[in-house]
Amino acid sequence: MSGTRTPGDGDEARDTAAPTAPLLSLRGIRRSFGDKLVLDGIDLDVAAHEVVALVGASGSGKSTLLRTINLLEPIDDGVILLGGDDLSDPRVDADAVRARIGVVFQHYNLFPHLSVLDNVTLASRLVHRVPRREAARRGLELLDSVGLAEFADAFPDRLSGGQQQRAAIVRAIASEPELLLLDEVTSALDPTLVGEVLELVRSLAERGTTIVMATHEMSFARDVADRVVLLDGGRLVEQAPAAEFFAAPREARTREFLARFLAG
Structure with missing residues (x-):
């Protein structure tokens, strides 16, 4: 990168x-x-x-x-x-x-009650109807690509601000938006x-x-x-x-x- x-x-x-x-x-x-x-x-x-x-x-x-x-x-x-x-x-x-469209705001807006991986895959599963296993595989690949794979099962409060924002960006691109x-x-x-x-x-x-x-x-x-x-x-x-x-x-x-x- x-x-x-x-x-x-x-x-x-x-x-x-x-x-x-x-x-x-x-x-x-x-x-x-x-x-x-x-x-x-x-x-x-x-x-x-x-x-x-x-x-x-x-x-x-x-x-x-x-x-x-x-x-x-x-x-x-x-x-x-x-x-x-x-x-x-x-x-x-x-x-x-x-x-x-993928959107990332000034504040991370990660769901605090969901794991990082569940945050990343939520839209893929619920909006785009991607099977959970496939969404998880794609989510883990993306988290690994930005150095966050070890936090996949952690809740967002375990991450630093920079890590949370990277996770938010990964969430925005997980469903491969046009924009x-x-x-x-x-x-x-x-x-x-x-x-x-x-x-x-x-x-x-x-x-x-x-x-x-x-x-x-x-x-x-x-x-x-x-x-x-x-x-x-x-x-x-x-x-x-x-x-x-x-x-x-x-x-x-x-x-x-x-x-x-x-x-x-």
């Missing part, structure tokens, strides 16, 4: 997907809470196998945008397409949509534990997982994301390939944002 992705890693899969329609397409997404406009006409496409990092100050709309994609937050206007299916149609089966949403997955961690979680995300990116992640980890966004998107006040200010976004931002607001974060 170690190693920084360099240009060319995974390019074959990404190039193959390039001419096709986006896996995820957002058009004119608007969301308000009372009088506060939180998302103001967001347009965004995400290709299969692409990693898109959402950056911006707290309150810029990153988490709300992720929650709208997974139908955890209703939109007031706009269209969300996943694999060509209109998720914004009020008749859509929200549970069926969520079965296609993985990561919402500030390191923000609740002790700084000493951040690296192990980011290393797992880096590994998933190298394998070609389609990821949209909200993050404050600027160096990680620069090194791992294919594209970086800046949100400010619920608006999409700028989006560009990661190297270009950090080296030559076009918008004054982007330059101000980067200057503040990189200075910190």
Whole structure:
């Protein structure tokens, strides 16, 4: 799982997907809470196998945008397409949509009364109807791949924060979702534990997982994301390939944002 992705890693899969329609397409997404406009006409496409990092100050709309994609937050206007299916149609089966999307939040949200393995396999067994033995085999393989096999039968409180977040990510990918949403997955961690979680995300990116992640980890966004998107006040200010976004931002607001974060 170690190693920084360099240009060319995974390019074959990404190039193959390039001419096709986006896996995820957002058009004119608007969301308000009372009088506060939180998302103001967001347009965004995400290709299969692409990693898109959402950056911006707290309150810029990153988490709300992720929650709208997974139908955890209703939109007031706009269209969300996943694999060509209109998720914004009020008749859509929200549970069926969520079965296609893996989500990891800031806090691990592991079920404390279930073992780590049962947490990882729960969706596979109950939603996707995978037989228990097959789900357990797949779950153990995934836990082993992230160094958590020895905790398979333990309850989550036996794990450190970083281990719990890695287990939460494994749970999100166990059913092989079309899209993985990561919402500030390191923000609740002790700084000493951040690296192990980011290393797992880096590994998933190298394998070609389609990821949209909200993050404050600027160096990680620069090194791992294919594209970086800046949100400010619920608006999409700028989006560009990661190297270009950090080296030559076009918008004054982007330059101000980067200057503040990189200075910190």
